[in-house]
Amino acid sequence: MSRRITDLFHISYPIVQAGMVWCSGWRLAAAVSNAGGLGIIGAGSMYPEVLWDHIRKAKLATDKPFAVNVPLLYADTERVMHILKEEEVKIVFTSAGNPSLWTGFMKDSGMVVVHVVANTKFARKAEECGADAVVAEGFEAGGHNGREETTTLCLVPMVADAVKIPVIAAGGIASGRAMMAAMALGADAVQIGSAFAVAEESSAHPAFKNRIISAAEGDTKLRMQKLVPVRLLKNSFEEMVAQAEAEGADAAKLSVLLGRARAKLGMFEGNMEDGELEIGQVSAMLNAIRPAAVILEDIWQGFLQAQQRIGGFHY
Amino acid sequence: MSRRITDLFHISYPIVQAGMVWCSGWRLAAAVSNAGGLGIIGAGSMYPEVLWDHIRKAKLATDKPFAVNVPLLYADTERVMHILKEEEVKIVFTSAGNPSLWTGFMKDSGMVVVHVVANTKFARKAEECGADAVVAEGFEAGGHNGREETTTLCLVPMVADAVKIPVIAAGGIASGRAMMAAMALGADAVQIGSAFAVAEESSAHPAFKNRIISAAEGDTKLRMQKLVPVRLLKNSFEEMVAQAEAEGADAAKLSVLLGRARAKLGMFEGNMEDGELEIGQVSAMLNAIRPAAVILEDIWQGFLQAQQRIGGFHY
Numbered sequence: 001m002s003r004r005i006t007d008l009f010h011i012s013y014p015i016v017q018a019g020m021v022w023c024s025g026w027r028l029a030a031a032v033s034n035a036g037g038l039g040i041i042g043a044g045s046m047y048p049e050v051l052w053d054h055i056r057k058a059k060l061a062t063d064k065p066f067a068v069n070v071p072l073l074y075a076d077t078e079r080v081m082h083i084l085k086e087e088e089v090k091i092v093f094t095s096a097g098n099p100s101l102w103t104g105f106m107k108d109s110g111m112v113v114v115h116v117v118a119n120t121k122f123a124r125k126a127e128e129c130g131a132d133a134v135v136a137e138g139f140e141a142g143g144h145n146g147r148e149e150t151t152t153l154c155l156v157p158m159v160a161d162a163v164k165i166p167v168i169a170a171g172g173i174a175s176g177r178a179m180m181a182a183m184a185l186g187a188d189a190v191q192i193g194s195a196f197a198v199a200e201e202s203s204a205h206p207a208f209k210n211r212i213i214s215a216a217e218g219d220t221k222l223r224m225q226k227l228v229p230v231r232l233l234k235n236s237f238e239e240m241v242a243q244a245e246a247e248g249a250d251a252a253k254l255s256v257l258l259g260r261a262r263a264k265l266g267m268f269e270g271n272m273e274d275g276e277l278e279i280g281q282v283s284a285m286l287n288a289i290r291p292a293a294v295i296l297e298d299i300w301q302g303f304l305q306a307q308q309r310i311g312g313f314h315y
Numbered sequence: 316m317s318r319r320i321t322d323l324f325h326i327s328y329p330i331v332q333a334g335m336v337w338c339s340g341w342r343l344a345a346a347v348s349n350a351g352g353l354g355i356i357g358a359g360s361m362y363p364e365v366l367w368d369h370i371r372k373a374k375l376a377t378d379k380p381f382a383v384n385v386p387l388l389y390a391d392t393e394r395v396m397h398i399l400k401e402e403e404v405k406i407v408f409t410s411a412g413n414p415s416l417w418t419g420f421m422k423d424s425g426m427v428v429v430h431v432v433a434n435t436k437f438a439r440k441a442e443e444c445g446a447d448a449v450v451a452e453g454f455e456a457g458g459h460n461g462r463e464e465t466t467t468l469c470l471v472p473m474v475a476d477a478v479k480i481p482v483i484a485a486g487g488i489a490s491g492r493a494m495m496a497a498m499a500l501g502a503d504a505v506q507i508g509s510a511f512a513v514a515e516e517s518s519a520h521p522a523f524k525n526r527i528i529s530a531a532e533g534d535t536k537l538r539m540q541k542l543v544p545v546r547l548l549k550n551s552f553e554e555m556v557a558q559a560e561a562e563g564a565d566a567a568k569l570s571v572l573l574g575r576a577r578a579k580l581g582m583f584e585g586n587m588e589d590g591e592l593e594i595g596q597v598s599a600m601l602n603a604i605r606p607a608a609v610i611l612e613d614i615w616q617g618f619l620q621a622q623q624r625i626g627g628f629h630y
Contacts, residue, residue: 002627002628006630013630014630119533120532138466138468139454139455139466140466140468140469147533149533149537150455150532151454151455151467151596153453153466153486153487153488153493154600172466175472177472177499177500178468178472180499180625181468181495181497181500183628184492184495184496184621185492185496217435217436217473218434218463218464221464246563248561248562281464281465281466281469282469284465284469284473285472285473306499307626309499310622310625310626311622313317313498315318315327315328315329
């Protein structure tokens with residue numbers, strides 16, 4: 001049971017790096033894959049030609065399996081899908097959209113397909129469409145998020161009961177303890193975003209990485225529920241959104257406030273006040289910028305320690 | 316380490332029933348204590364004389380340890396504290412307030428004191444005031460809730476790292492899997508509300524219990540953040556609040572909407588549309604009304620199964 005994800009992806013550890021806008025290019029993906037996890041190139045912040053370049057570079061940087069994450073809410077999805085096929089990408093994670101749209105095409109092209117969900121309805125739908133696994137992502141996760149606001153602790157057991165395919169838990173996991181918690185809930189593996197966003201190989205701006213590792217409890221909030229829910233770090237932009245929402249701003253008003261390219265401005269260009277800074281609640285527990293391999297090894301050792309500690313509970 | 320709470324309370328299982336308004340009178344508390352957990356009388360919905368009566372009845376119904384939960388946001392706290400002292404209540408859980416107010420009095424009166432927190436700041440404060448343990452309660456919990464919106468998965472490890480006293484995890488826990496997850500995160504015990512709200516011995520109205528066991532994902536939402544954050548089940552009242560909040564209602568407006576005695580109207584008197592129905596996200600996983608002893612035993616067996624399963628993970 002617990003080898004289902006490592007067997008599916010042909011990786012050493014049941015640890016998957018999350019595809020994150022402006023953080024996860026070929027360098028991070030290759031570093032995680034080389035360390036024995038599954039690295040993911042996040043296509044959400046890439047034009048198709050840029051993604052193509054990252055896939056080619058990842059192939060040169062690792063001979064281990066890696067994946068591409070495709071958020072289905074952007075344009076260019078068709079072009080992206082044909083690039084994935086042409087480059088023979090073996091594993092694709094889709095998110096933020098309907099799994100019925102592209103799962104058939106990807107399966108016909110020989111890809112292993114994983115779909116990210118925030119509720120059991122879409123988990124079942126992904127399974128019915130032929131997805132090989134699902135990511136169950138909770139409320140505490142960074143970036144775009146589910147409308148139900150179901151936390152990882154509540155979501156993972158429900159999804160694990162709802163589908164037969166393997167389940168990867170995401171949201172709030174940045175340590176071996178939390179990884180063990182997710183596995184206890186019924187997950188076959190974990191997906192980790194925030195902890196890898198601050199990896200040395202992450203393409204996030206250094207100012208963003210430093211802001212993440214200095215974040216405290218309560219420094220992220222889920223915002224823009226009337227548009228698309230997204231978890232943001234507090235800064236001038238987030239405060240502007242919070243103020244507008246408290247006054248009853250509608251989707252159109254929020255869309256104007258958001259404008260264009262705010263995530264790039266913050267996460268990639270380093271404008272810590274006006275940029276949109278997407279990160280998980282677990283940022284409050286992160287405090288160092290380290291190589292991805294060290295982060296992964298640290299989580300893995302913590303997982304083994306938690307296993308020993310738990311095995312020793314006798315009543 | 317993992318025996319710290321069972322030793323502190325002199326109970327058989329590290330399972331504590333949550334003090335809940337309109338659900339947890341002497342019958343539920345005695346049933347949970349008789350089954351080997353820690354039962355709690357929830358004083359939040361009781362006039363002092365009513366609480367006194369419940370304490371006396373609990374003493375007749377069990378010779379095992381039980382506790383009283385006192386939310387510090389209500390009036391009458393001084394009167395309640397003197398009743399607890401006069402009746403020689405041995406364990407008191409305080410919540411929704413500042414631990415520095417009453418912990419000294421309770422410790423001087425020989426009570427074991429536990430304070431409920433939603434962040435590390437108040438966990439440290441409780442420890443400094445002399446509390447014997449803290450409950451770390453996450454965003455997914457029912458009823459009144461923290462402003463930081465930190466989930467149980469993120470909160471428990473932070474609190475466990477922040478204090479030396481034992482930590483009881485609360486929010487999202489209604490199964491042995493979730494209990495094991497909480498223990499993996501560093502908790503010494505769990506506190507369980509929603510699952511016991513639907514116990515046969517719970518004083519909740521049958522209509523409320525039936526509504527809880529039919530609740531689906533996304534059927535609870537955290538509301539009234541501008542007043543006091545509270546997790547509510549969807550109904551006409553919750554929709555009225557949601558609508559008002561979407562339009563920018565302030566604390567004064569929300570206070571008028573809430574009015575008086577809405578929790579009693581819903582949870583105790585069974586008005587499922589106009590009442591305030593406080594319950595946790597995990598209600599989506601509950602589907603039966605059973606005796607408290609059966610609920611506790613089921614969680615415990617699930618915990619032992621999870622322990623075996625986790626012990627079998629080999630990579």
